[in-house]
Amino acid sequence: MIQGESRELRVPVTRADVVRYSGASTDFNEIHFLDRRARAIGLPGVVAHGMWTMGAALRAVTDWVGDPARILAYQVRFTKPVVVPDTDEGAEVVVVATVQDVVDEVATVGLAVTCDGDAVLGAARVRVHVGEEPR
Amino acid sequence: MPITTAHAGRTFPASAPYEVSRAKIAEFARALGDDNPAYFGLDPVAPPTFAAIIAAQAWDALFDDEELGLALNRTIHADQQFDFVRPLRAGDVVVATLSIERVRTRGAMDMVTVEVDLAVDGATVCTARSTLIHTREEAA
Numbered sequence: 001m002i003q004g005e006s007r008e009l010r011v012p013v014t015r016a017d018v019v020r021y022s023g024a025s026t027d028f029n030e031i032h033f034l035d036r037r038a039r040a041i042g043l044p045g046v047v048a049h050g051m052w053t054m055g056a057a058l059r060a061v062t063d064w065v066g067d068p069a070r071i072l073a074y075q076v077r078f079t080k081p082v083v084v085p086d087t088d089e090g091a092e093v094v095v096v097a098t099v100q101d102v103v104d105e106v107a108t109v110g111l112a113v114t115c116d117g118d119a120v121l122g123a124a125r126v127r128v129h130v131g132e133e134p135r
Numbered sequence: 136m137p138i139t140t141a142h143a144g145r146t147f148p149a150s151a152p153y154e155v156s157r158a159k160i161a162e163f164a165r166a167l168g169d170d171n172p173a174y175f176g177l178d179p180v181a182p183p184t185f186a187a188i189i190a191a192q193a194w195d196a197l198f199d200d201e202e203l204g205l206a207l208n209r210t211i212h213a214d215q216q217f218d219f220v221r222p223l224r225a226g227d228v229v230v231a232t233l234s235i236e237r238v239r240t241r242g243a244m245d246m247v248t249v250e251v252d253l254a255v256d257g258a259t260v261c262t263a264r265s266t267l268i269h270t271r272e273e274a275a
Contacts, residue, residue: 062171073219074219076214
């Protein structure tokens with residue numbers, strides 16, 4: 001990884017994916033599978049889990065470095081939910097990962113994560129061990 | 136009685152141990168649409184954000200504490216940070232300890248920063264810090 005280098009990842013997400021993440025994560029908040037629960041709190045409909053978005057976006061970095069054990073730290077703000085319409089296509093999350101700096105074999109990678117042009121994660125940053133020896 | 140800044144520093148009893156399994160790691164990786172070979176096979180590591188499963192279970196202590204008056208269905212997850220000493224692996228028996236790091240109040244909103252220490256054999260493997268924004272009932 002070199003400062004300024006970047007990679008893009010596009011992740012599709014359908015309602016079936018959201019249901020699958022509910023089970024895998026054990027987060028059964030009903031706003032992730034019932035439109036009426038989502039609407040009751042002012043959302044247009046079912047939304048993906050913030051933690052799904054955080055986890056799926058990280059693949060832009062783990063695919064890049066290969067070994068997920070190289071991830072030292074990861075932080076995000078949840079700025080806007082990913083609304084997942086009840087269609088075959090669902091929604092698409094676009095991740096652009098850009099290396100901000102590399103110091104002492106640790107790269108800091110910023111993630112710009114959007115859906116329909118809106119930022120869904122803010123201040124998303126990953127610290128990655130990039131030394132030759134795996135951690 | 137609602138949560139106040141005086142609750143910062145409170146640490147809750149450690150959670151029941153959570154054993155990380157190969158099957159759960161594979162299930163979680165598939166749910167992220169991630170086919171990285173590190174997450175499959177006989178000796179997998181867990182995807183980094185797997186730690187959130189265990190951390191979020193530890194949050195139950197917060198919502199079960201009647202003194203704090205916090206309700207899960209009036210709470211949103213505002214930010215999340217993980218610091219990893221090493222990845223979680225299949226076979227790890229993880230003990231989670233929740234503490235309240237900081238409380239800020241704005242009107243009917245409480246911003247609660249919690250830290251969950253995830254430890255295996257008494258040594259921290261991951262720290263998960265989250266800000267939860269809770270809206271008190273009288274305002275809802």
